[in-house]
Amino acid sequence: MRYLQLTHNEWDPATKTSRPKVLHSFGREDQLDRDAIKRLVASLSRLLDPATALRTSSGADPGDLAFTSSRPVGGTLVLDALWRRLGIDTVMARLLDGCKRDPRTERVLFALVANRALEPGSKLAAAGWINRRCHIDGLPETSDDACYRAMDWLLEIAPDLEREVFWQVATLLDHEVDLLFFDTTSTYFETEGPDDPVARDAHGRPVPDLAGDPASGPVGDDGTGTAGGDTAGDPVGFRTYGKSKDSRDDLPQVVIGMAVTRAGIPVRVWCWPGNTTDSALIRQARADMRDWTLARVMWVADRGFSSAQNRRELRRGGGHYIIGEKLRSGSAEATAALSRPGRYQHVRDNLQVKEVRIADDERFVLCFNPEQAERDAALREVMTGKLAALIAASDRLTAEKRAELRGRISTMPGLNRYLRTTPGGLLRVDKKKVTSETHLDGKYLLRCSDPTISAEDIALGYKQLLQVERGWRDMKTTLELRPVYHRLEDRIRAHVILCWLALLLVRIVETTTGRTWNQVRDDLQELHVGTFEGPAGTFRQRTELTTTQRDILGKLVVNAPKKIIELGPPATS
Template sequence: MAVTRDGIPVRVWCWPGNTGDSALIRQVKDDMRDWTLSKIVWVADRGFSSERNRRYLRQGDHAYIIGEKLRSDSPEIKAALSRQGRYTTIAANMRVKEVKVSETERFVICHNPDGAERDAHIRTQLIAQLQELIDGSDTLSVMKRGELRGKISTKPGLHRFLRVTPGGLLRIDKAKIKAEANLDGKYLLRCSDPHLSAADIAVGYKQLLEVERGWRDMKQILDLRPVCHRLEERIRAHVVLCWLALLLIRIIETTTGDTWHNIRRDLQRLHVGTFTGPTGLFRQRSDLSKPQQDLFAKLAIPTPKQMIELAPTSR
């Protein structure tokens, strides 16, 4: 999906699931070349972070922002996470810190305090669940203990915190817990543009997260769930419908300066009541709250009529 700096989607593509990265990148670059844009910044997740992909994305004066895997053996990633420095707050739930690792690329660590609390809470639950599983395992036979270990290995979230002693006993890995706590609420970005600020890099990557959230919203909130289409044109039509709905959401968000989650919550409180009596039937909307009035005003939408229908009883 192509979006503007403000996050407005302007174009969407879709391919068969087995299409290689290089093929889709080439097509998008060719299509966007016709638009004669002054600058294109590619924003991708860690699936695109191979050196070959990064080199291709930089061709033609383009730049990229790519999310990196924090739990990586890469020397660059380890170096970036070990660098000291102070975070700069750029939003209520976002802090950024740029670290010097490479002469050709920039690395920005982003920290979400709300996300950190959520990560810590999930880890506490996982550790409690793991502790419950291994309690009393010291008394089991070697074979039974091996079976329990094999069962835990099928659950990556639990297995991550499991330690096996030289004697084969199962324990909670406290060193791993400490290492994971250092990653709470964080994600690492790699950028090739020397001119973007650290805040712009973080906001640019957040647009990718917003696009992915938009696709989930289309499938869940609007109930446009995946359908087993038989024809390719129907698949593409389905994607375009999702894209159009996302376009409307983004226009509403940028116009009102609020999130779609809050806007939807306020609008869902607007109801129409149906009243019947001896003289007939009428339908009337509920009184508009102040947030609802402000939304209609910002979007330049006429407020709904208070009296929707009036049907006297025929005599």
């Protein structure tokens, strides 16, 4: 019978001999707990640098270590920290509890959101990116099928997720949500034709009993609006023809709406069929936000939502609005606002405002930007110069050739605005139009229903609508909303939600660091994790942090990753 002990020889200066000192007794050799010894060795190895640990345990030479891969970790590290700070992982974990789904579904959805922010592509490409080109905590690998299944589940939990994100932005991040900016855009699909029409409910979702296509059956409630006008149940395809904001009326499209806070944080997104009317959009968005029992919401929208019907809808339930009014519309309000005398008051930077009294139940604020007025005048001079050069020799042309020239100019809005045709069919620069346009340089008109807010806040509030427009620009470029690599309605909706979540995290990074996401991303993606393999195992170690990376992590209050990220046994073949 043999007993095993871990001993250490200590020198005895008195006897001038070494004596063994028992550090640990393992017990009888035939009852040895080898798994416990492995755990002890692994624990002790953490006190050593990786190369020494592997060499000590295996007797291998440092040259036996192989540097097998290197992946960026900085971007996913920061996005994951913000994802958890917003409680998105907690919401998903709660909804996954008791659900017969892969417990890694939350990790897959985070990976898809991170992919949109860092290296956007199709879901098939995203799976390859996760497996080979990034490091995501808790998700060493996945498949495109897992990505599609996760997207399907995302639609089911969309209402709970949207509500949680909204209140976390309002409370945890301490962002004001009393002033919400709403705007819409469209994204087109290069397909041969629109989707087959299906009956839809008041939210623009397919009615399962009438749709006739189980594959496009009930989808998650992500706040869609009434499709095809104001009558619920009108059959219409999801990807269908409508007024395109990308000037592609020839292609099917879907309409997307977004609500954004003062700081540019997107708090909710909607997705509607491509021919949905403005009145249906604003009505559904207003109803959805009202369901969250907000005490007071001031809706800010651009000139496309200035119809009387939209304004009435926004005032329901005590709500208020700030909406732009088209000065070139020739409306009574625009004409009156421009004709009223009064001095402008300087507000901030280059912004000047003048409140004019036109109606009892609405306030009108005329805004003026001197620098913009100079740009408008310079641009008009360029346009009229090009027009004059284009029609300079047109008097010598035949009537038919002049008509052809007139037709070409009509396709150029900037030039066509200043073109006049005489009774004899000659082409001239419209000098009266040029004169009238000079009175509009640098000016825009705002409507507001709130009697308490100052004219300055009305103007500044509307100016922040640019945050929404910038959001659309970033969503279509940096996050690559388009092209959409999906044809099923529920997958398209899920794709839009993923883009919204990516934009949410990106905006939090930007507002906190004061830098653009492209700049932050480039710096973070230089932080890599390297993988080393040897006879005794595998370890992963990050590169050293740069001063810029430490500054970014400090501003975002994100802990730097451990130097040794993982230390494990050899991979089994």
